[in-house]
Amino acid sequence: MEYTHLGRSGLTVSRLVLGTANFGPETSEQDSHTIMDRAHEHGINFFDTANGYGVKADGSGGLRGHTEQIIGRWFATGGGRREKTVLTTKLYFPMSDWPNDGHLSALNIRRAVDASLTRLQTDYVDLYTMHHIDRDTPWEEIWEAFHVLREQGKVLYFGSSNFAGWHIAQAQEAARSRHFLGLISEQSVYNLLTRWIELEVLPAARHYGLGVTPYSPLSGGLLSGVLRKQREGGTSRGTSGLSVPLLAQHRDAIETYEKMCADLGEDPAHIGLAWLLAQEGVTGPIIGPRTVEQLDSSLRALEVTLDDATLATLDELFPAPAPNGAKPAPEAYAW
Known part of the structure; x- marks a missing residue:
């Protein structure tokens, strides 16, 4: 297993993150325990969950x-x-549905962390992450409530998820004014098909020293060999639900991508994960295995090295958003 520091912190984490959103809705408790044991056997020490997990993806x-x-x-x-x-x-x-049972008020932060600690049967959380920006709660209130949790020893570090670059800047400057460490990580959707965070979020995260842990690294199965599985008569998440219109939109690029992966002798899923691991500022993608076999297979991505020619081909197939030509964001906005 490869390890790195999470952002600018001294916290050492594995370069693959075990996502647990399938535990319960898709994977039995016994199998979930087996997957977590196997993750430790592989050296994966970074586990991601949320208080809202437990329901199916469709609600x-x-x-x-x-x-x-x-x-x-x-x-x-x-x-x-x-x-x-x-x-x-x-x-x-x-x-x-009860008032104050969500979002980032000081009241909900206090209640939510205690409830999570009870369910998790632990007395502290290593990293407590805001699942979304709260536009109605001032940062003074949020950081004061978080400071109390750290003083109580209930939380060691704090992170964000689904934040814009501006939100990261707001959070960090508010923390700086209180002489707090602030955020050390941002969790965002990021994959070859969805590269919007390269415009502002990645530059902000790099500037403020946040490690980035992408979720949906294979775009709901679209980058895991969806067309090959179709031809072989198998099933894939990429052929159902919200993935259907995205597959139709990018079918030609995905077909070329799968052919390129076959020429390289690699599974498309491994190439998709390896591409994320090669991006500056990415700590490690969040993998969400439903089986031990899927977990074991993911480890291959750590062994794949993408050369410059392959990276250039991937950029051509799945181009990064560029507001002003060739300049990288955020300088792409300048002239």
Whole structure:
């Protein structure tokens, strides 16, 4: 396993992050425990979850908080499982219809962290992440509430998710004014098909020293060999739901991509993950295996080295957004 520091912090994390959103809705508790054990066997020490995980992707079935409970029962089996894990959980989305049961008020922050700690059967969270920006709560309130959590020893570090570059700047400058460490990570959707964070989020994260952990690294299965699986009569997440229009839009590029991967002798999923690992500022992509076999397969991405010609080809197939020609963002806005 490869390791790196998370952003500018001294925290050492694996370059693959175990995502747990499938634990409960798609993967049984027993299989989830097996996957987490196997992750440790591979040296993966960075686990990502959220208080709202536990329901299916379409919002049907399951119970918010169930995924944290599954992880908590795994920690409770001992064997140093908690001590070996750098754990991040998230808050923001409402856990019920009752007022103050969501977002980033000081009241909800206090309640949410205590509820997560109970479900996770631990007395602290390594990284507490805001799942979304709260446009109605001032940063003074948020950082004061977070400072209390750190003083209590309930949280060690803080991160953001789905923030714009401007939101990162606001958060960091507010933290700086209070002489706080501030954010050390940003979790955002990022893959070959969705490169919008390169415009502002990645530059902001690099400037302020945040590690970036991309979620949906294979664009819902579209970059994992979706067309090959279709031809072979198999099933893929990339052929259902929200992926259908995206597949239609990028079908030619994805077909060329799969052919390029075949010529390289590599699985498309491994190339997609390896491309993210090669991007400046990326700590590691969040993989969301539903089976042990999927987890084991993901490790190949760490062994793949993409040469300059391959990286250039990928840029041609899936071009980065560029407001003003060849200049990299954010300088692309200048002239």
